[in-house]
Structures are given as structure tokens and as C-alpha cells.
Amino acid sequence: MSVEKNGVHISIQHLEKSFGDIEVLRDIHLEIQPGEFVAIVGKSGCGKSTLLRHVAGLEVVSAGEIKQDYHRINGLNQTARIMFQDARLLPWETVLTNVGIGIGLKKNWKEQAKKALQQVGLEERANDWPSILSGGQKQRIALARALAAQPRLLLLDEPLGALDALTRIDMQELITDLWQQKKFTALLVTHDVSEAIMLADRVVLIEKGKVHMDIQVPLPRPRNRSSAVFAELEEKVLAEVLGKKVGKKDSGQLKRVANE
Amino acid sequence: MKKKNWAKSYDKATPWLLPFLLLVLWQWLSSAGWISSKVLPTPIEVIAAGIQLSANGELAGNIGVSFTRAFIGFMIGGGIGLFLGLLNGIFPVAERYLDATIQMLRNIPHLALIPIVILWFGVGEEAKIFLVIIGVFFPIYINTYHGIRSVDRGLIEMGKVYSLSKWKLFSKIIIKGALPSILVGLRYALGVMWLTLIVAETVAASSGIGYMAMNAREFMQLDIVVLAIVLYALLGKLADSLAKLLERYLLKWNPVYWKK
Structure with a gap:
């Protein structure tokens, strides 16, 4: 228990956000356990970054609420730290x-x-x-x-999006290592499904401002991209992201056929 | 090794090569009688005038007077410009009340104020210093204001997310981000400072380099008139070099200023 206490608990209830007439987030529900690593995936413009900015306290909710350790987040979230896509270092x-x-x-x-x-x-x-x-x-x-x-909460806003493939793999390992050591709660926004499965305990898919899918990643760490379970999971999430309804077995077979 | 050293000193001397050749050409044309001594004295005559005026202390006295005027005017005008630039850049409320007025006044050529300034202050020190203040104020104000407005919003947001204190946010991000622009304003203002002073001293003064030149004109001492012009050029160059040095020191983080 004492180890788990390092991370914060996040509870998002009925969260809604609109900018003018545009509804970006619609009725989002999400519970994140202390020390959990959650990845949010979705197409660009689905509202995933806006969700992250809400948890950081950078946006004002239109309706609903976000609680951190059972206290409503009001204004800037002081316990959170953000890693941005651009490093934002002071030159x-x-x-x-x-x-x-x-x-x-x-x-x-x-x-x-x-x-x-x-x-x-x-x-x-x-x-x-x-x-x-x-x-x-x-x-x-x-x-x-x-x-x-x-920090007890680390928010990652597509931090590896601009890096080359090899550097990205290095960084993913580093983030996993540090997360395992420090046991903070982590929320990662990414459009890279494989990265989400590589890093997270849970992958949440957001589509049109709603939670469309929420699945566990039951893989032990360190994770192996080439394992069959990894590949199957990746395909399943990708199919959801792209809106294709593919049966589980079919997709597995398709893949095998394609490999032969 | 020796050859390299020689090449290095030659490299350093290259900017001075052309001015030196021009001086030689000028001297040669004058002594050969191509240029009448009523139009232009020879460089040697100008130097001789300089030595003569230095010997009786007149030159140092006049330079001192001009320098003091420039310095006092620059400090006051630059100080006000910097202060208002910061104020309007940081607080939108201040900008709403002040900026339009300042922009309106900026469009009055400050040298057009000479008649009224003479009526107000006579030909004393106040008149010259007042004109320098006005001349220096606008470039510093505009560049400071613009510098602050164009500081990377992402960096400011980062500073807020990392809960920097207001003072740290100002001193580490806003000021340093605006500094390149402020320094451009500074260099520009130094140019305006000399220009203003030259005109003001030539029109109405009883001491200073400009007065020295006007006085020499009355007695047809062409060498002293040219000496005054050369002095203004040298002082202007000196001020600019100092500003450059300051730039190099304050912006040493910028790769543009790194020596290869």
C-alpha cells in the first residue's frame, strides 16, 4: 500500500468541454488507480490532448468534474508535471x-x-x-x-511523436524504467497504438469526445513487440481506431496468411 | 605556425583595409592638388587640428560635454522606454490605456520639436538632453514591448505548469525571451542618440562637438569641421561596438554568437 500511495488517484465524471459551438469532450468517465499507467489513443482531433490538459488544470471544464485523490481539481494541478511534444527547454x-x-x-x-x-x-x-x-x-x-x-502524476502529451524510431524505443524503455522505480501515476496521450501497448497498463480509446474502448494490457514487462499477444492486441486496438469491425479470429488468421 | 599567425592578424585587419586605402587616396589627391584645400583639408591637417585642440584641452572638454548629454539622455529615455515597454507588454490593461497614445506621439519626428524645445528650455543642457530622451525612448519602448509580446507562449505555459513563482517566470522566461529584441532596440537607440545630439548641438549650443564644428565654420576652419564629423563617426562606432559586445555576452546561449 505504501508504494502505491506515491501515485495519485484520478476520477473523471461526466466531463464535457466545448469551445464555442464545438463539442470536444462529451460525457467522459474515467477512473485511474494510483500508480497506474494509462494510455489514451485516438485519431487527431478526437479530444485526447484536451482531456490531458484538463487533468493538468490548464482548461476550465464546461460540465462535470475531475477529482484527484477525491479532491476536485480547481485551477492549475500542482502535483502534475507535463511532458510536451516539443521539449520546451529554455534555450x-x-x-x-x-x-x-x-x-x-x-x-x-x-x-x-x-x-x-x-x-x-x-x-x-x-x-x-x-x-x-x-x-x-x-x-x-x-x-x-x-x-x-x-511528481505523483506525470502527464505525457505525445512526448515521443517527433523522435525517430530508434530513439523512441530508447525513450520508451527509459520511461518504463523510471515509472517502475517511482510508482507515479502516468497518463500518456499518443496516436501510436504500438507505443500505447508497449508502455501502458490500460489503453483507452477516445472517439468523437467519448470513451470508445477501455482495455487492459495483460503483458508482463519488459514487453516484447514481436510476441503474438502484443501483435493481436495492437491489431484489435488499431481496428477500433480505424473503425473497422474485424472478428478476433479472422484478424489472427489474416495476419498469419499475410506472413506466409 | 608563424604563417598561420600572420594569416590570423591579416584576417583581423581586413575590415580596416578599405578605410585605410581611402585615407591614403584622400591624402594623395589633396597633396597632388586634385582636391582644393577650400573643399576638404588633408587627413594630416585634420589630425594636426586634433592634436592642437587636444593640447589646449578644448577637444576633451567638448567631447566630455557631448558624451555627458548623450549618456544622461540615453539613461533617462531608455529607462522610461524599458519600463513602459515591460509594463505594456506584461499587463494588457496598461497596454489598453497607454499604447495608442505612445504610438501617436511616435509619429512626430522628434527633431521637429527643436523650435519649441528652444522656446521652453533655451539653448541650455536641458534642451539637448530632452531631445535625446525623446529620440531614444521610442526604439527602446517598441522593441521591448514587441520582444515581450513575442516570447514563445509554449515556454510561458511550461513555466506555469511547473509552478514557477511570478518573479521566476518574469526573470527566467519573459525577460530573457525578450532580450534579443530589447538589444536590437538598444543598438538602434544608440544611433538615434548620436543623430539627435549632432543636430541639437549644431542648431543651438554653446559647448560640445557640434558647437565646436559650428564655431569653426564661422572662422572657415575646415580642418576642425571635418575633425568633428570624424569624431561623431568614431563615437558612434564605439557605442555600437559596446552594444555588440553586450549582445555577445547576454545572448551567449544563441549559436549565432558562437565563434567557430
Whole structure:
């Protein structure tokens, strides 16, 4: 129990959001257990990023409510940290100071920032300017910044979307490792179904502003992309995302035929 | 090794090559009688005038007076411009009340105020300093305001999500993001500062470089007139070089300023 307490509990009830006449979220219900890793997938424009921004407290709900540890989120969610798609590092500060931003540059931030940098394996870049880093390194720094304050909730807004395939696999492993160590609650928004299954305990599909599917990923970690269960699960979610109704068995057979 | 050193110093000297050749050409044309001494004195005569005026302290005194006017005017005008630029950039309320008025006043050429300024202040120090203040204010104001408005919104949002204090948000993100633009304003303002001073000192003054030139004109001392022009050029270049140095120091994070 004490381990699980590190992450927060999130409960979303009847959440609705419209921008003017456009309804982005319609009657969303979602329970996230402490320490759980939930991935939200969906086509672009389905409202998944808006949902994440609500949990961060960056948007005002039109109706319904979001509770964190049974308290309504009102204004900016101070326990949450976001990792954005673009790293959003300050170009005029060193890598170390950028990580220190995660602790608000308060007392003793340097030591904590150094530790966080070690966790992502970039402590030797502490005094460099961000502009000389590669895209993958920038996202590692952003991850270190997000985790520096030991947040109980990590929100990931397509953080690996702009990275190349190999770097992305590295980052997925790093995120899994750190999540297993720290036991924070994680909410990942992505359009990459395989990434969702690789990382998450649960995959939630949002379509037209509603929860369309919510399935567990019963795979042990470390996960293997080439396992049959992984592939089957990926196909199932993909079929739902694309709106194709394919029978479970058929899809398996189709795949086998295609491979032969 | 020696050859390399020689090449390096040659590289450093290249910008000065053309001015030097022009001086030699000027001297040669004058001494050969192609240019009448009533039109243009020779460079050596100008230098001689400089040495003579330095010897009796007149030159240093006049430069000192001009420099003091420039400095005081620049500090006051630049200070007000910076303050109002920050105020209007950060607080939309202030912008609503003030910006339109400032933009209206900006369209009055400040040198057109010379007659009224002389009526108000006479030909004393206040008149010159007042004109410099007005001239310097607008470029600093506009570039500060524009710099703040164009700070990356994503970075500001990041700072808010990471719950930076208001002061940290201002000092680490807003000011530093606006700094490149503010420095452009500074360099521009330095140019306007000299220009204003030259005109003001030539029209109405009883000391300063411009006065020195006007006085020499009365006695047909062409060498001193040219000396005054050269001095303005040198002082302008000096101010610009200092601003460049400042830019290089404050924006050292920007790859543009890295030496290869």
C-alpha cells in the first residue's frame, strides 16, 4: 500500500468541454488507480490532448468534474508535471538550470537537478546549452525536468511523436524504467497504438469526445513487440481506431496468411 | 605556425583595409592638388587640428560635454522606454490605456520639436538632453514591448505548469525571451542618440562637438569641421561596438554568437 500511495488517484465524471459551438469532450468517465499507467489513443482531433490538459488544470471544464485523490481539481494541478511534444527547454539556460525549473529553482535545486539528470543518463551535459543537443536528448532533459520534483502524476502529451524510431524505443524503455522505480501515476496521450501497448497498463480509446474502448494490457514487462499477444492486441486496438469491425479470429488468421 | 599567425592578424585587419586605402587616396589627391584645400583639408591637417585642440584641452572638454548629454539622455529615455515597454507588454490593461497614445506621439519626428524645445528650455543642457530622451525612448519602448509580446507562449505555459513563482517566470522566461529584441532596440537607440545630439548641438549650443564644428565654420576652419564629423563617426562606432559586445555576452546561449 505504501508504494502505491506515491501515485495519485484520478476520477473523471461526466466531463464535457466545448469551445464555442464545438463539442470536444462529451460525457467522459474515467477512473485511474494510483500508480497506474494509462494510455489514451485516438485519431487527431478526437479530444485526447484536451482531456490531458484538463487533468493538468490548464482548461476550465464546461460540465462535470475531475477529482484527484477525491479532491476536485480547481485551477492549475500542482502535483502534475507535463511532458510536451516539443521539449520546451529554455534555450538561454543551461541543461542543469532547465532541469532545475522542474523544482521551481528553489533551495538546493542544483543537487536534485543533478540527480534527475543522472537518471536519464545525461549528467555530463549539465553545463551545455540545449541548442547543441539532439531531439532525443532534449526530450530526455524534458523528462528529467518533469521528474525532478518527484511528481505523483506525470502527464505525457505525445512526448515521443517527433523522435525517430530508434530513439523512441530508447525513450520508451527509459520511461518504463523510471515509472517502475517511482510508482507515479502516468497518463500518456499518443496516436501510436504500438507505443500505447508497449508502455501502458490500460489503453483507452477516445472517439468523437467519448470513451470508445477501455482495455487492459495483460503483458508482463519488459514487453516484447514481436510476441503474438502484443501483435493481436495492437491489431484489435488499431481496428477500433480505424473503425473497422474485424472478428478476433479472422484478424489472427489474416495476419498469419499475410506472413506466409 | 608563424604563417598561420600572420594569416590570423591579416584576417583581423581586413575590415580596416578599405578605410585605410581611402585615407591614403584622400591624402594623395589633396597633396597632388586634385582636391582644393577650400573643399576638404588633408587627413594630416585634420589630425594636426586634433592634436592642437587636444593640447589646449578644448577637444576633451567638448567631447566630455557631448558624451555627458548623450549618456544622461540615453539613461533617462531608455529607462522610461524599458519600463513602459515591460509594463505594456506584461499587463494588457496598461497596454489598453497607454499604447495608442505612445504610438501617436511616435509619429512626430522628434527633431521637429527643436523650435519649441528652444522656446521652453533655451539653448541650455536641458534642451539637448530632452531631445535625446525623446529620440531614444521610442526604439527602446517598441522593441521591448514587441520582444515581450513575442516570447514563445509554449515556454510561458511550461513555466506555469511547473509552478514557477511570478518573479521566476518574469526573470527566467519573459525577460530573457525578450532580450534579443530589447538589444536590437538598444543598438538602434544608440544611433538615434548620436543623430539627435549632432543636430541639437549644431542648431543651438554653446559647448560640445557640434558647437565646436559650428564655431569653426564661422572662422572657415575646415580642418576642425571635418575633425568633428570624424569624431561623431568614431563615437558612434564605439557605442555600437559596446552594444555588440553586450549582445555577445547576454545572448551567449544563441549559436549565432558562437565563434567557430
